[in-house]
Amino acid sequence: MSYYKKSFLKLLDFTSEEIATHLKVAKNLKAEKKSGVSHRVLEGKNIALVFEKTSTRTRCAFEVAGSDLGMHPVYLDPKSSQIGKKESIEDTARVLGRMFDGIEYRGYGQEIVQKLSDYSGVPVWNGLTNEYHPTQILADLLTIQEHLGELKGKTLVFMGDCRYNMANSLMVGCAKMGMNFVASSNKKYFPNDELTSICKEIAKETGATITFEEDPIKAVKGADVIYTDVWVSMGEDPSVWDERIKDLLPYQVNKTLMESTGKETTKFMHCLPAFHDLKTEIGKDIYDRYGLTAMEVADDVFESEASIVFDEAENRMHTIKAVMLCSLVEDISRWAK
DSSP states (O other): OOOTTOOBOOGGGSOHHHHHHHHHHHHHHHHHHHHTOOOOTTTTOEEEEEESSOOSHHHHHHHHHHHHTTOEEEEEOTTSOOBTTTBOHHHHHHHHHHHOSEEEEESSOHHHHHHHHHHHSSOEEEEEOSSOOHHHHHHHHHHHHHHHOOOTTOEEEEESOOSSHHHHHHHHHHHHTTOEEEEESOGGGSOOHHHHHHHHHHHHHHTOEEEEESOHHHHTTTOSEEEEOOSSOTTSOGGGHHHHHHHHGGGOBOHHHHHTTSOTTOEEEEOSOOOOSSOSHHHHHHHHHHOOSOSSBOHHHHTSTTBOHHHHHHHHHHHHHHHHHHHHOSOOTTTOO
16 A cells, blocks of 8 residues: 555545554554654655644644654744635645645635645645644544554444534545444534445445434443534634533433443543633633533543553644655655565
8 A cells, every 4th residue: 555645635535444554554653753763754755734723742743742742843833824815725724735745724615625735736635624633633533543452343432513524534434444334413413414324435435434423411321432513613603602502412422422432442532622620711701691510521531540641642742753754755665564
């Protein structure tokens, strides 16, 4: 399998075997880092990190991963580039492609990261778009492997707003890897029909299942992983909080929901940041307005032994490193064992 010079835009572009190879590479890179083994195999290369949406984990993961590989990362925040404002996406891509060996993009529509890939002439990596978050899903899959073993046959339940990048990408990842994906929410928050149909076709080949369930207690029966995300995404108007809290509070991941799985081994996952307490400005504001001490996940679940969110966060770095290495190193056999 050759990933050399290939962009990483969405998991639909990769086969199950290719995704599994990325996970092997990440596992081995992680082991080398933990053992103090250097893998600065990309000395002299430069990468552009284009962020139209800010982030803690994605930025840190790309910068540390790039540095570990010997590269020089250049961070462009929302005010540091003219992408789509004074300069078209196509022109920006052609400029960056002349100066950098790879480009990361975190921002809005999937069409933007696709144009960067089409016009830059170098590998482009999707750090998040409105539609997909593929590097996060690689981290999630690696984390599930580490805690629960083989992915095939495992059941992941996503609670809450299932319409956007996280639920979309988890549904694709589960379909590709033969896992059972359950979306649990008010039906108006279910994934779109087109992507659902694509995932169900993939599932026929891999043995996965795709299920939607409005009853949260029924949804989590037998779950190996319960996953959730914030109810209001970055860039959305704060006025939607009223509706989201009304519609999604029944899908809060709390102790009762975790116990309803019928399994003591069920893990809790969240891509972060999470509103599980009152230690953030938004958390305090929500408490003042609605009297809620937590939103999508209760604090006693977030801080429990079942929670593997910080292993998941760390694995962003190792899986992103694998993505960049696979794109920029012609022979990955050292790590693909």
